[in-house]
Amino acid sequence: MPTMSDIARRAGVALSTVSYALSGKRPISDEAKQRVLQAMKELGYQPNSLARALATRRTSILALLYPAWKSGTGLGPQSEFITSIAEASTDHGYGLLLWTAPMSEEQGVMEMTHQGFIDGAILMEVALEDPRVEALKRQMVPFTLIGRCRENEGLSYVDLDFDYALETSINYLVAGGHRHIALINQSQTLLQRKIGYVVRSREAFHRELQRHGLQGVDLCCEANEQAGYEATMSLLEQQPDLSAFVLMTPWTSGGIIRALSDQGLLIPRDFSLVAIFSPHLAEMTNPALTSVDFPFHEMGRLGTQMLIQKLSGAPVEPPQILLKPPLTIRASSGPAIKS
């Protein structure tokens, strides 16, 4: 692999001239520029971005910290986050380093391994008290959150307004006459780790029902159809008068619908489902699910843009964004049967 000094020698110019010819950061005579370009072509020159990064202290690489606790499963529709973030990064000339390791207590992983490698970071699966926040602050790595902590002073984030989402769902169901509603939440693991949206959804669910003078059950469910089936069965057994579910977790809907049908319950006549999913996923099942449409793509893009703006030095504004997506009514929900 030829280096800049090879080019310089061959073109008969100074090393810096080659550098400037590439970056355009200072005027170069046409003649010199031609000779440099020529030499590059002849030698098949490829700039070494590692060396450049070391000299400039900028790598043009962002890290996506996306702990994947549940090995074996894909990310489900959440992969839309990844694609949109990758897309946005590319559009702005950044590469994306995907980090799925859980960054555990000895949160050294990142600190040790990739110090200097990234210009900034995007955090996902944010916990209410997230150790990564402190770690990144200490390392002076700029970052944004997709999701949010309990205390968000001084942080930039974009998140779904889960309070709003649950409020909307519950209002809709209660208006339809439903009085016995259950929340099928994300997995136990995520709840225990106090991942923001898992905790928030749960609290908002109960708060909203209470506002209506009602009481609900919530339960955690692993992201697979088997778990969905079993969760539904056990819920129906305990509370036969349930008439609606709010769904938070992907990959379960198949099992849930099957369980209901096995119990002889027709959707939406006997039972209503409202999901907080992306339209894609909501339309994949039969019947298609009424849902608060989770704007993965937009959130990913916004989070990335915020970070990149931050890197450019400009203050990010607004630094905190809460999205309130609309409820789209599909075939899985309707009024409760008067009984």
Next chain:
Amino acid sequence: MPTMSDIARRAGVALSTVSYALSGKRPISDEAKQRVLQAMKELGYQPNSLARALATRRTSILALLYPAWKSGTGLGPQSEFITSIAEASTDHGYGLLLWTAPMSEEQGVMEMTHQGFIDGAILMEVALEDPRVEALKRQMVPFTLIGRCRENEGLSYVDLDFDYALETSINYLVAGGHRHIALINQSQTLLQRKIGYVVRSREAFHRELQRHGLQGVDLCCEANEQAGYEATMSLLEQQPDLSAFVLMTPWTSGGIIRALSDQGLLIPRDFSLVAIFSPHLAEMTNPALTSVDFPFHEMGRLGTQMLIQKLSGAPVEPPQILLKPPLTIRASSGPAIKS
């Protein structure tokens, strides 16, 4: 940020001693080692991996080249590829740089931007003649394919045996008495780009039917439920005697099932579906789909391991792996009605 020479000065030792104390590549007196460690702690030292990489010419970063042509959609179940690759990378001490830009004709993207940044690459969405293969060879970047080209001499890959998958599906359907079968393939875009598995599935589909003295239709379908619905409708209109589909594309099944039901066709009584999907996705719909179980996770892991082994200098063997996953019969298929 303190550097090694800060540590050296503070500990009263030579720069190289600090380096060796960290790497252990040569014996250091206990006393010196203690002073170095102490100084590191006091100053909060973090080694700069960029500088290390420049000096050693190894970054411990792999690139995942995963062109996402279809903006706006997630990767669907294919995200399992990403998670398994990320996981495997982490397990072996590598980071993963995700590159979703299409690497177009002027395939410069990678060459320009990340020369030197990665130790090796994993290619996905491999086309029969894939320009990336030549580009990487030229740049002397070690790589493996998930998928394969037409000509694979000297390449390492792991791929699903789509010939086998289609053969299995068709044999099963034909044995059940189905004589009019259609293939719902991936999007037009992917077919036009001659992505290996899209082309291979199509060819294998027709070849297998021919072997049975039958003829089939195939058609490309975008990855959303609307497209699935429309494709089904138009197929049924043209060929009312169709009694089975083979499905290749995620995110469409909802629409397909809905269309069949709108046509008054009961699954599996009147119509059979066989998919080439991961179990997750196959079990998400209603009824659950009979499928050749696409082993995303295993493929991702194998591809990554092959690459890492290659980086270690050892020859990879076997360098080419074709997986033949079993057919799992679920609720979406059965014998054809005698008519």
Next chain:
DNA sequence: GTGAAAGCGCTAACAG
């Protein structure tokens, strides 16, 4: 055992 010093390949002053 330890130190001094020469790179790794590039950028960006500084000096014409």
Next chain:
DNA sequence: CTGTTAGCGCTTTCAC
């Protein structure tokens, strides 16, 4: 407009 040179922070050879 162009050349010279001092870093960026680390690894590794060479010398003691």
